[in-house]
Amino acid sequence: MNKLRHMMNPLDFSVEELEELFDLAGEIEKDMDSYAHKCDGKILATCFYEPSTRTRLSFETAMLRLGGKTLGFADASNSSAAKGESVADTIRVISCFADICAMRHPKEGAPMVAATKSSIPVINAGDGGHQHPTQTLTDLLTIRSLYGKLGDFTIGLCGDLKFGRTVHSLINALSRYEGIRFIFISPKELRVPDYITEMLTQKNIPYEEVIKLEDVMPQLDFLYMTRVQKERFFNEEDYIRLKDFYILNKEKMAKAKVNMYILHPLPRVNEISVEIDDDPRAAYFKQVQYGLYVRMALILTLLNIK
Amino acid sequence: MLNIGKIEEGFVLDHIQAGKSMQIYRHLGLDKLDSTVAIIKNAKSQAMGKKDILKIECDIDSLDLDVLSFIDHNITVNVIKDGEIIEKRSLVLPKEITGVIRCHNPRCISSIEQELPQIFYLADEEKEIYRCKYCDEKYSESTIDKL
Numbered sequence: 001m002n003k004l005r006h007m008m009n010p011l012d013f014s015v016e017e018l019e020e021l022f023d024l025a026g027e028i029e030k031d032m033d034s035y036a037h038k039c040d041g042k043i044l045a046t047c048f049y050e051p052s053t054r055t056r057l058s059f060e061t062a063m064l065r066l067g068g069k070t071l072g073f074a075d076a077s078n079s080s081a082a083k084g085e086s087v088a089d090t091i092r093v094i095s096c097f098a099d100i101c102a103m104r105h106p107k108e109g110a111p112m113v114a115a116t117k118s119s120i121p122v123i124n125a126g127d128g129g130h131q132h133p134t135q136t137l138t139d140l141l142t143i144r145s146l147y148g149k150l151g152d153f154t155i156g157l158c159g160d161l162k163f164g165r166t167v168h169s170l171i172n173a174l175s176r177y178e179g180i181r182f183i184f185i186s187p188k189e190l191r192v193p194d195y196i197t198e199m200l201t202q203k204n205i206p207y208e209e210v211i212k213l214e215d216v217m218p219q220l221d222f223l224y225m226t227r228v229q230k231e232r233f234f235n236e237e238d239y240i241r242l243k244d245f246y247i248l249n250k251e252k253m254a255k256a257k258v259n260m261y262i263l264h265p266l267p268r269v270n271e272i273s274v275e276i277d278d279d280p281r282a283a284y285f286k287q288v289q290y291g292l293y294v295r296m297a298l299i300l301t302l303l304n305i306k
Numbered sequence: 307m308l309n310i311g312k313i314e315e316g317f318v319l320d321h322i323q324a325g326k327s328m329q330i331y332r333h334l335g336l337d338k339l340d341s342t343v344a345i346i347k348n349a350k351s352q353a354m355g356k357k358d359i360l361k362i363e364c365d366i367d368s369l370d371l372d373v374l375s376f377i378d379h380n381i382t383v384n385v386i387k388d389g390e391i392i393e394k395r396s397l398v399l400p401k402e403i404t405g406v407i408r409c410h411n412p413r414c415i416s417s418i419e420q421e422l423p424q425i426f427y428l429a430d431e432e433k434e435i436y437r438c439k440y441c442d443e444k445y446s447e448s449t450i451d452k453l
Contacts, residue, residue, distance in 0.1 A: 086420045107415040109440025113422060128413045130441055195444075 005302055006115040006122045010136040010173045022141050025290070025297040029145075032065060038305050039068030045098035046072035047090065047114075048125070049105040054266065054288070055125050055134070059102045062295035071098065088117040095119040100303055103127075121302035125131060129165050134298065135265055136169040138291035143222060144288060146283060148260050152179035154219050159185075159226035159246050161192040161270060166265040167226060171196055175205055182207040183216050188244045189233060208219065212245050217255040223248070225264045225284075227271050249273040256281065263287055310344045310361060317369065318391075319360040319382040324348050326378060327358035333373050339364055372400035376436070379412035401428050403436065407445060431436055 006012070013021065026125050028035050042064035048056050051074060057280035060070045073079045080090060087105070091114035094101050101121045103111045115122040126132040135171065144150045155174070157167050161184050171192070174180050184192050184207060191209060210216055217223075228246045233239040248262065253276060264272060264284040276282050300306075322330060327345050334450065335417045336343050342363040351357040362369065366385055374381050375397030385393040409416050416422050425439040436445040 087415065088419065088422075105415070106413070108411065108413050108442075109415040109438070110419075112440055113415050113419055127415075128441070130413075162437060 004119070004121060006111075006118075006124075007238050007298060007302065008112050008115060008122075008124045009131050009132050010133045010140070010169060011176075012133075015176050018140065021137070021294070021297050021301055022144055024300065025141050025293040026145070028293045028296050029290075035066055035300075037067040038177065038239065038300060039063060039066035042066075042068040042100070042303060042305075043098040044068055044070045044072075044299065045094045045101040046070060046074075046125075047079070047094060047101055047103045048074050049076040049079065049103075049110070051075050052125060053133075055104065056102075058134075058291050058295055059123075059125060059295070062292055062299055066296055066299060067100075068299075069143075069173070081137055087113050090114070091118045100299060104111060123298065123302070126293040131169060132165055133169065133289070134295055135166050137294045137298065138225070138287060139166070139265070140173055141294045142263060142283060142287045142290045143261075146286075147221065150174070151177040153221035154181040154183060155222040155224060156183040156185055156213075156216055156219050156220040157192075157224045157226070158213055158248075159228045160190045161186045161226070164226045167192070167224070169197060169204055170224065174198070175199065175203055179206065180305075183219065184209045185211070185216060185246075186215050187211060187228070187233070187238065187245075189238070190228065203247065204206070211242075213248070214245075214252055214255060217252060217260075218257065220256065220260050222257070222258060223262050225262060225268075225271055247271055247273060248276060250275055253279060253281070308346070311344065312389050313342070313361055313363045313386055314389050315366060316361070316363040317366070317371070318386060319362070319374070320357070320382040320384060321351070321354060321361065322358035323378050323383050324354070324356035324358055327360055330360060330374065330377060330381075333377065334362075334369060334371070334443065336360075336362060346426075362431050371395070373400050373403060373406055376403055376406065399428055399431060399434060402426070404438075407436070409438040409441065409443055411438065411441050411443040414443060416436060416440050 046056050046059055062254060063070050076082060084279035085112050095118050098120060102125040103114055104125040105127050108128040111122055111127050124131055124133055147153060163165050225248060230239050243288045261281055261283040325348055344361040346359040348356045349359055353431050371383060383395040384391045385395055404423050407426060408424050416424055426436040426445055427439050429435045429437040
């Protein structure tokens with residue numbers, strides 16, 4: 001019997017296991033039709049204790065594209081959590097109905113608690129500000145597909161690097177690959193936390209921290225944009241002074257390499273001007289497509305379906 | 307001077323920071339032991355000024371002392387057999403601590419889930435950093451109280 005596996009953190013899978021997952025996602029991309037019945041008769045439960053349209057729809061589409069069915073709830077008020085049921089009890093019940101579960105919860109660690117009590121694979125679909133592993137898998141697959149490999153490039157991460165869980169998770173995941181240089185572009189109030197830079201120093205991974213995006217554009221192979229929210233600043237003056245540094249427009253793109261790619265976990269507000277959307281280097285909507293492939297591959301892998 | 311007799315088999319925990327002996331008593335579950343335990347508080351110490359000492363009469367394989375190093379790694383553990391010190395045990399930081407400290411991250415599932423054990427793992431041995439198993443929040447004396 002195969003050991004029950006879950007996806008709580010991108011680092012749960014070794015680099016080799018991730019390679020297999022990405023290879024499978026690549027096969028799905030090439031010939032999605034041949035995977036249309038791989039999950040016939042299987043059910044995915046999407047237990048979303050807080051709303052998240054894109055992630056939930058991506059999971060549901062992934063299962064439907066594999067021939068399976070989905071059930072679940074889209075916010076806690078429609079679930080037994082509103083009556084005070086514990087996560088442990090909910091997953092025991094869901095385990096009786098479904099074959100695999102994707103769980104989003106506002107409390108950090110909730111999917112891990114579910115995994116310890118579950119008899120079906122549990123995927124962490126986002127737990128508060130903690131982890132969002134399938135976003136990281138999406139980012140890794142996008143980089144690998146566009147660049148041909150995971151390694152030997154310079155990536156700039158721009159915007160709110162302090163509170164952005166996707167950024168922390170991506171840096172951790174990329175730190176396992178060779179030849180990657182990080183450039184962190186943010187106001188000093190929103191710099192990447194110390195424990196991340198300490199980890200990079202410990203592993204001898206080169207990084208630099210800068211304030212202005214323009215200054216480093218020519219060096220980048222990837223630019224990972226995130227949103228800078230006004231409320232993160234301590235005073236309005238600083239926000240007004242800095243906000244335009246982090247809006248990507250044609251003028252800034254003119255300084256970028258012709259083969260640099262722009263990534264963004266979405267939703268975007270105004271940090272990437274819509275005038276960039278038609279630039280061939282804008283990869284953020286392709287990223288959504290890769291998110292679907294990687295979730296399909298993950299469902300197949302965790303269900304041990306070849 | 308207070309005199310407490312020798313023990314035949316068990317542990318003498320010496321150089322406990324004055325005032326911490328009751329905390330250690332609780333964490334080691336000594337209240338559940340059906341054996342002799344002596345708690346000596348505020349004993350005179352040349353090195354420390356004042357110190358606490360615990361003498362525990364028990365089977366030396368029956369007690370897990372790993373949590374001691376988390377509470378205070380300066381404690382000296384003397385292992386007693388046949389009335390003699392047979393070993394001065396060095397303390398090793400436990401890889402995992404259950405039910406000793408509480409995560410005070412309000413966003414952590416442990417803040418609401420019924421009867422969920424509080425578990426911390428050793429994230430950095432050199433810097434003695436523990437993190438919550440569920441939310442990875444760093445343990446900090448100022449933000450997390452001992453249970």
